[in-house]
Every structure is written in structure tokens, then in C-alpha cells.
Amino acid sequence: MDDASPRPAGSPLADLSSEEFAIWVGFLQTHAVLARELDADLRAAHGLPLTDFEILLWLANRPCEGMRMAALADAVLLSPSGLSRAVERLETRGLVQRIPCAEDRRGAYAALTESGSDLVRTAGATHAAGIRRRFLNRLTPEETRVLTAIWDRLLADSQQTCNGPRLRPSGTAEARFGAAADTTSRTRRNDV
């Protein structure tokens, strides 16, 4: 180590105690590390970035009908334009197909193709193993309970308590995943 003390008095974040600060930084760094590693895993094994995999993963839950573009954008926390291009990428790779929406001819569904279905299955094994190895296996049962409670609480009322944009529908993480197909609420945005 060197002479630099971690957060000298007078640090811009001096409002936070050392422990508080450590929790926040740890959260950020843990996420950064895990996301990078898992992304690298998927790219190496299947040439598939994590973001693209997550799109396929959501679609895999609705094999037949697919998902509306806006709902999918909400699901993967991407802007509509970002999703539009992502689906375009996946479409040129033959993993996803756009299906025009009969009920509303402005709209479109994104659905897995056969090969997309295959890829998400094999890549899913890689990904699940990575999540286990790098994250889940290192948690005690007690810790998993605590984490579940924290995520649910923070995500559930992120909109009421924080006057901010309503980012995700409420509910447990389990319920949130897979529940966005019909709630086509355009409420997520990076708005300032």
C-alpha cells in the first residue's frame, strides 16, 4: 500500500461512513466484475454478448408468440432504439425473427428462430454454470435469503419512494421476469 489513506476526511463523499461507502463501492465493483466475466464467458463459448443473450433469454420464455418490441426493451432495460438495433443484429444472425403484429399493424413481435432456440439453450448452460460458479456457490443460504429480501424491497418501491422514473414493474424478481409481455407500458427511460 502507499501513503494514500482510503477516504481522507474532506473526501467529497465524507457524508458516508467508511462502512457505507464500502458497501456501495463493493456493490458497484462486484457487479462490474461479474458482468465482465460472464460476458467474456458467453463471448468465448458462443460468440454471444451478454446483452444479446439476455434478449434471447426473455424470448425463450415465449417460444411461440414472441414478445412485442417495447415489452422486450423494458425487459432488458434497453431504449427502444437500442433494442431495435439489437434485434436487427440478432435477425441478421438468424437467431431472431420479426413477426408483424396482426392486431396492431404498427407493432412487431420478436421471436426466436429454431437456431436461436438452440443457441440460447446451449449458451444458457454456460451462463448458468458461470452464475453458479462465480456468484451463487459463494453465498450461504442465509446470504441468499438476505439478498432476495434486499432486491425485492429495492425494486418493489423504487418508484414510490424515489420519485424517480418508474423503471420496472413491481413484484418479486421471479415475477418481474416474464411478466412484461402484455404490460406494454412505456415507462422506462433515461430521462433527466
Place this chain on the structure above:
Amino acid sequence: MDDASPRPAGSPLADLSSEEFAIWVGFLQTHAVLARELDADLRAAHGLPLTDFEILLWLANRPCEGMRMAALADAVLLSPSGLSRAVERLETRGLVQRIPCAEDRRGAYAALTESGSDLVRTAGATHAAGIRRRFLNRLTPEETRVLTAIWDRLLADSQQTCNGPRLRPSGTAEARFGAAADTTSRTRRNDV
């Protein structure tokens, strides 16, 4: 809700139990939500993106001498090129100055200017308040203990256990922050 069950049997991540899956998704979504919200806070209040603020924050710990570019890149998890341009941005805004390194004339220090120091102080108050309000205040003491333990464990041995790239130096989050000034190890990368 609709007909779509969250993760039907046969889901690509069926290797993971529902609870396991929920923990992982909750982690991702919580991070995404908080990062977006805090970024929006900083942009709205000070026109400063979160990434840029983090650079200033690290520099604020070494007010006089500044930090070497490579060390700073390691600290904020940016590639050398990414950091080079980020510092360039901040330099044109007058928040940071590059100081050529006397001992090694290839190198350069980045250091806060007067106005950069002012901005990081006021922005730090905003940021600390946001972290408190959106995150820390919603954790019980028990939960903060658990989180600290988890982050330390995962970050400490992310390199040994996971044969992956060594992403950050070991130690507590507190120690990690502020300790990277001299360890100019170029070890972080998005490598495939």
C-alpha cells in the same frame, strides 16, 4: 399477469432454481436501476455523468499529486484509451489537468483543477444523498453486514477461484478504493 409463467420448465437457465435465478436477476436489475437513477441525479444537478464523477472522486483523494493515467484507468474500470478520452473531456471542461510526469516522461498525472475540486465536492453531496436515499437507508444493519461480507468475499478471490482476468486488487472495498495509485498493473481488460 398473463399466461406466461416466469421460467417454464425447459427454460435455458433451468439449471438454476427459481430462487437462484431471482437472486441473480435481482442483482442485475437493482444495479441497473440504481446506476441509472444516480447517473440521472448527477446529470440533472451538475451536468456530470456518473462515470466522469467517479474519475473526479478518485482524483479527489490525491489532491496535490494527482494519479497516473494507468492507475486511474484501473480504478474506474476503464480501458486506457477510454480513460484517455474521459480525461480529455474533463480537461476541456476545465475540471482536470494533465501534468507531465517528471520521473518518467512517457507518463502523465491527472489532477483536479480548482473548479474540478469544487464540483466534485458539491456533486459529492448530491451523490452521497442519492446513495443514502436510494440504497443505504433501505438496508437494515444486519443486511449491511451481510452485504459487506459478500462483496469482500467475491472481490477478494475473484482472481484465484475464477481463473479469469485479475480485475481488482484484493482487500476490503475500503482498501481497494484509494490503493491503486502506485500498483500500476495493467491487468484489467475485457479480454475474450
Place this chain on the structure above:
DNA sequence: TAATGGTATTTGCGTGTGCATGCAATAGAA
């Protein structure tokens, strides 16, 4: 000293993303 190899940083280029905008389609009111 000259040659060689390594290191710190910057720059060229490709890619992914968001915002603003445009187009087509729907919904509702007159």
C-alpha cells in the same frame, strides 16, 4: 554507445447505445 525489448499513453477505427426525429398506424372527437 547502439540495439533491443518493454511500458505509458494517445489515436484510428469499429461498435453499441441513447436522444431526437420521422413514418405509419391507431384512437378518439367533431
Place this chain on the structure above:
DNA sequence: TTCTATTGCATGCACACGCAAATACCATTA
């Protein structure tokens, strides 16, 4: 019906980022 407002998605543009190559500078060896 027709006019207006809104919605779903795609596209132009700008920007941030990473990788690879270039540049400038050590450091070691002969």
C-alpha cells in the same frame, strides 16, 4: 368521415467505449 393526438417502431446523429496500432520514452544488454 375527417381531423388531431398518440403510439410503436425505425433511422440520423452524436458520443462513449474497446481493441489494435502508433508514438514516445525508458531500461537492459552487448
